Amino acid sequence: MTAIQSPPPRQDRPRLRTDPSGSWRAWPLRDRILLGLCWAAGLFLIFVAAAITLYMAFKGIQFLRPNLLWTRPEAAIDQSKSGGFLDPMLGTLLIIVGALAIAAPLGIATAVWLTEYGKPTWLARMVESGVEVIAGTPAIVLALFGLAFFSQGGLGFLSTTGEGGAVFGRSLLICCTVLSLEALPMIVGATREGLMSTPRHVREASYALGKTRAATIHRVLLPTARPNIATGCALGMGRVAGDTAVVLLLGGGTLQLAANGSIPGLNTLQGTGSTLTTYVYANSPSGEGGAPEKAYAAAFLLLLLVLALNWAVDRIARGDGRLGWIR
Amino acid sequence: MDPLMPPPPIRRIVVDAPHVPVAPPEPLEAAVRARPRLATDAVERMRVEDLTIAYGPKVAVNGVTLPVHQGEVLALIGPSGCGKTTLLRSLNRLVELTPGAGRGGKIVLDGDDVDVIEVTDLRRRVSMVFQQPNPFPMSIFDNVAYALREQGSKRVKRSELMAPVRSALERAGLWDEVGDDLDRPALRMSGGQQQRLCIARALAANPEVLLLDEPCSALDPRSTAIIEELILQLREELAVVIVTHNLQQAYRIGDRVAFMYLGELVEYGLAADVFERPEHTRTAEYVSGAFG
Numbered sequence: 001m002t003a004i005q006s007p008p009p010r011q012d013r014p015r016l017r018t019d020p021s022g023s024w025r026a027w028p029l030r031d032r033i034l035l036g037l038c039w040a041a042g043l044f045l046i047f048v049a050a051a052i053t054l055y056m057a058f059k060g061i062q063f064l065r066p067n068l069l070w071t072r073p074e075a076a077i078d079q080s081k082s083g084g085f086l087d088p089m090l091g092t093l094l095i096i097v098g099a100l101a102i103a104a105p106l107g108i109a110t111a112v113w114l115t116e117y118g119k120p121t122w123l124a125r126m127v128e129s130g131v132e133v134i135a136g137t138p139a140i141v142l143a144l145f146g147l148a149f150f151s152q153g154g155l156g157f158l159s160t161t162g163e164g165g166a167v168f169g170r171s172l173l174i175c176c177t178v179l180s181l182e183a184l185p186m187i188v189g190a191t192r193e194g195l196m197s198t199p200r201h202v203r204e205a206s207y208a209l210g211k212t213r214a215a216t217i218h219r220v221l222l223p224t225a226r227p228n229i230a231t232g233c234a235l236g237m238g239r240v241a242g243d244t245a246v247v248l249l250l251g252g253g254t255l256q257l258a259a260n261g262s263i264p265g266l267n268t269l270q271g272t273g274s275t276l277t278t279y280v281y282a283n284s285p286s287g288e289g290g291a292p293e294k295a296y297a298a299a300f301l302l303l304l305l306v307l308a309l310n311w312a313v314d315r316i317a318r319g320d321g322r323l324g325w326i327r
Numbered sequence: 328m329d330p331l332m333p334p335p336p337i338r339r340i341v342v343d344a345p346h347v348p349v350a351p352p353e354p355l356e357a358a359v360r361a362r363p364r365l366a367t368d369a370v371e372r373m374r375v376e377d378l379t380i381a382y383g384p385k386v387a388v389n390g391v392t393l394p395v396h397q398g399e400v401l402a403l404i405g406p407s408g409c410g411k412t413t414l415l416r417s418l419n420r421l422v423e424l425t426p427g428a429g430r431g432g433k434i435v436l437d438g439d440d441v442d443v444i445e446v447t448d449l450r451r452r453v454s455m456v457f458q459q460p461n462p463f464p465m466s467i468f469d470n471v472a473y474a475l476r477e478q479g480s481k482r483v484k485r486s487e488l489m490a491p492v493r494s495a496l497e498r499a500g501l502w503d504e505v506g507d508d509l510d511r512p513a514l515r516m517s518g519g520q521q522q523r524l525c526i527a528r529a530l531a532a533n534p535e536v537l538l539l540d541e542p543c544s545a546l547d548p549r550s551t552a553i554i555e556e557l558i559l560q561l562r563e564e565l566a567v568v569i570v571t572h573n574l575q576q577a578y579r580i581g582d583r584v585a586f587m588y589l590g591e592l593v594e595y596g597l598a599a600d601v602f603e604r605p606e607h608t609r610t611a612e613y614v615s616g617a618f619g
Contacts, residue, residue: 202463
């Protein structure tokens with residue numbers, strides 16, 4: 001048996017790293033240019049975000065008065081008489097809650113069906129493409145479709161109607177319904193991600209205890225995906241809060257929440273109103289242009305709301321040490 | 328190979344092979360030495376007859392006939408992909424969840440064909456523990472109680488479930504460690520504790536057969552020893568079937584050993600016979616570490 005020869009010792013000394021932090025200096029020119037561009041892109045985004053936030057904060061704090069928060073808006077040329085934005089604020093909250101109340105159950109159910117059942121396959125593919133199409137449809141197109149759909153005579157109970165039975169297809173309820181389509185893809189996507197990241201053996205462990213698929217979904221899979229569902233909902237809320245086109249077309253165009261119908265509570269949903277976004281639009285120079293200062297104040301409030309939602313998303317997504325399985 | 332002549336190398340490798348990862352701690356050694364290696368009075372709980380399982384065109388298990396006895400540990404050994412896990416998963420019909428899986432032959436539990444038993448009922452009677460510890464993302468108590476509750480309903484009160492949950496945790500040797508903190512999230516426990524919780528969960532519904540699919544492969548030697556000891560205690564009350572890649576483990580805790588190769592059952596017998604006096608060349612090669 002021959003002994004295995006070990007290789008001879010190296011004669012050339014390995015190059016030692018001299019300056020770890022400045023190692024890019026030794027890169028080829030092309031790589032250095034690209035590195036510079038990457039830096040520039042990141043810094044540019046920070047600059048834009050900071051510019052928006054600071055400008056809005058500067059303008060907003062300048063014009064935001066506490067009484068704007070609890071006085072109702074009035075249609076008046078004189079700015080001192082045009083009131084605050086209580087109604088748009090309530091409208092925004094109402095629309096967030098309403099759209100989510102429709103989108104969350106629908107989105108979670110869709111995600112569960114797609115991940116856990118998904119048969120027949122062609123139908124699952126169709127549902128997937130359907131969700132993608134909705135996600136890619138511009139808000140204004142959704143709004144136009146909603147207008148056409150809810151102006152049908154038979155759906156008059158949902159919206160404001162004119163004398164003689166004309167259905168206008170405009171109400172906060174219809175806004176919620178159409179806006180729920182904007183939140184839906186995010187909830188479906190996030191829930192699916194949570195369900196799909198649950199290992200197969202965890203599902204099988206539940207089946208192996210004699211549990212049905214329904215019990216497994218209800219007691220094991222949905223609790224596992226809860227952080228993902230919460231993230232999806234928060235992202236959807238951000239979309240809904242920021243939407244202008246749908247509310248502009250379907251909200252009915254009144255600044256105040258104008259109830260319509262006889263059942264208290266429901267009649268607000270059946271009636272018309274505005275949100276912070278449409279309020280900003282109406283008061284900005286591109287709308288009626290009546291009160292740019294109030295538009296700034298409302299825009300600042302909206303920005304705060306969306307930032308708060310983003311912060312919530314971040315907290316939920318990061319989780320407090322979310323526990324996982326040994327892999 | 329002459330079956331009458333025990334080849335010394337096999338004996339050496341099985342008993343004091345140099346690559347044994349860690350010497351098992353004292354209690355287990357004592358248990359192995361003390362336990363009777365006989366199975367004449369064992370009750371047959373399950374029987375697999377001419378079982379064939381295929382995933383599409385690929386045959387995973389081919390014509391296997393095998394009894395499962397209460398009071399014994401049956402160890403399924405064989406190289407990767409030999410069909411031992413598929414065989415195990417067919418015993419509680421979990422293999423049906425795999426798309427494209429088809430089955431031929433018969434599996435009997437206490438005289439009843441498993442196909443006529445309601446599948447949820449079958450899986451309560453033939454329980455299973457998996458390779459990776461997989462407690463559900465809920466408290467320790469709820470993990471065990473989940474097995475007891477009717478389809479996961481929360482209607483049964485916690486106080487009513489406390490006694491059976493406690494008994495299951497005691498049988499799995501976990502009560503002393505977690506009994507005072509049952510509300511802790513199960514996923515915060517150590518890997519070994521998680522796997523014992525999975526055993527407790529599997530025991531909660533008082534199964535007749537316990538299936539273990541490489542239950543120690545994700546665990547450290549210390550946790551492995553604890554679980555092996557536990558398995559030896561459990562075999563008095565129920566039939567245990569364990570799939571393992573670890574030959575030392577199969578030898579330590581198996582009363583009977585089934586060696587599978589390419590989907591077929593090559594050899595089945597008492598552990599001492601299979602390891603020390605194998606009848607087939609393939610078995611002798613495998614248990615001596617020549618392949619696999």
